[in-house]
Amino acid sequence: MSDIKVTALGEGHYRVSDGERHQLAWAAGPPSARWVFFDGRVYVVSPGSSGEAASRHAAHDDMALASPMPATVAAVAVAPGQTVARGDVLIMLEAMKMELPIIAPRDGRVRSVACRPGELVQPGVPLVDLE
């Protein structure tokens, strides 16, 4: 068990120390989705997830379940009530001649689906509600 010390160096810039080794980190964003750059990786962290380490996708379901850009819904693979496993394809989107799968960030049950095939969806709007 060791202590982690974090020191603010400037706006959004931090030194992280475990008592032996220093490393630099940067962070920005609202509390609901804090972006952190550390050790050559980027993380999006949200505090809600019951003390579990927030994984990249589980950290922010809304982000994982929304299109990153305006896109057309090519197919809807799930229906309300259906149980899905982490990694299942829920929705297939199409944008810029590319297919973009919306993948279940965790195990769960589909509460509702907020889009239909052929529909144009906007970024940031969750397309599936997972229980």
Add this chain to the structure above:
Amino acid sequence: MFRRILIANRGEIAVRVIRACRELGIEPVAVYSDADAGALHVSLADRAVRIGPAPAVDSYLASDAVLAAARETGADAIHPGYGFLSESHDFAAACAAAGVAFIGPPADVIARMGSKIAARQLISQAGVPVVPGDTPSGQTDDAIAAAARRLGLPVLIKPSEGGGGIGMKRVREESALLPAIAQSRREAVAAFGDGTLYVERLIDRPRHVEIQVLADHHGHVIHLFERECSLQRRHQKIVEETPSPALTPGLRARMGDAAVAVARAARYLNAGTVEFLLEGTGERARFYFLEMNTRLQVEHPVTEQATGIDLVAAQIRIAAGEPLRWSQSDVKPRGHAIEVRVYAEDPLRDHFPQAGPILLYREPSMPGIRIDAGVAEGGGISVHYDPMIAKLIAWAETRDAARRRAIEALRAYPILGIRTNVPFLIRLLEHPRFAAGDLDTGFIDAERPAIIAGLDADPPPEVLAVAELNGVGGHFSRTVADPWQSLRGWRV
């Protein structure tokens, strides 16, 4: 020399050209779409002209609007950058007709080199090898098969009218030949309404090596050596370097000579790039003409870092009628330069483009590192254009030193608010095959699982601690074994 240059582009290349103009004492004029009113290139130019709404077809591709902006501001030359109008022979012709210098080759040269068939014909007449191939006149299945056997397996069969890989078949064994021909023909007829087939020798695991050339209005043509651009994802380059680890001095000299021969045969003017496919390595490697890019390349900085020649300034001087300042023997590359392209994209979702605000953006500053960026903190990446954020170029005495330098710089290059390929690029540069210079155009597809493994790992406790402190200020410490719940109690 020109007095005022209009830059018909956006993003990092517009910024790059604006800086070159300033160094030459030329007034830079920017153009912008509605999506770019607050963009970096607009702030850096002396003046900026709105040319239309966000979609490129209504703004950066609207040649009438761009030419009107040039007239309105009294610009005597237009630099097209890359992409957009840079390879439009119609635009180059319109500039000439309007009495504005187009900083690039003449319209007829752009047209000739833009046609794959015309270019291939011209190039083989100049004695430069092209990938052996044939469109048999008797188009029966047996005639196609005979042509394939003449070329020698493996071959690529593709519809002559084709595109997008439709109907393209790789054939490695005799038994697969006739079925592949029939299949390719069916797909060609269905997709293009024309079953004419083309057979080409298949180059297995090729490398992409290109040669930079400069040609002035006084009959001088020189090359500035090679760039290797084998690392591509979705047929788009993401890492480029010079020198190529694959070239021997003899092969390098032959490819340089071939590129100059291509430029001379095309009666080329200004900066251009001759792209080759390279088969094999060492003195016995063979190269084949692929195409000529009649513009500045995205990856031009690696050549600049290694040769010390400013390619944008050279382009401007050539267009103004000045003779080249270097003969071939004056061009002496030094050390090794590696460029990585930093994109707003999600490497874990097939490099899908990302758009959004850039909440935090800090460029690393260290010896041998150059960054050509088109954004700043507080800016953003728009859904309307290519999602490239910046290019990071590392120069060092050796390839391995440049590689390590690029990794160190990327590890100190935070870009937050939008997913980027920075973690992917670090992994790519660390990959043992990259370190060994063992590259080919299939590298990224083949090695992707190893490159992305662990990139979606849970955040370590250090990250959770930083996230907690961010936005709060002060200092704190916490004990690793007791996550989130204890954080508030430990804040100082």
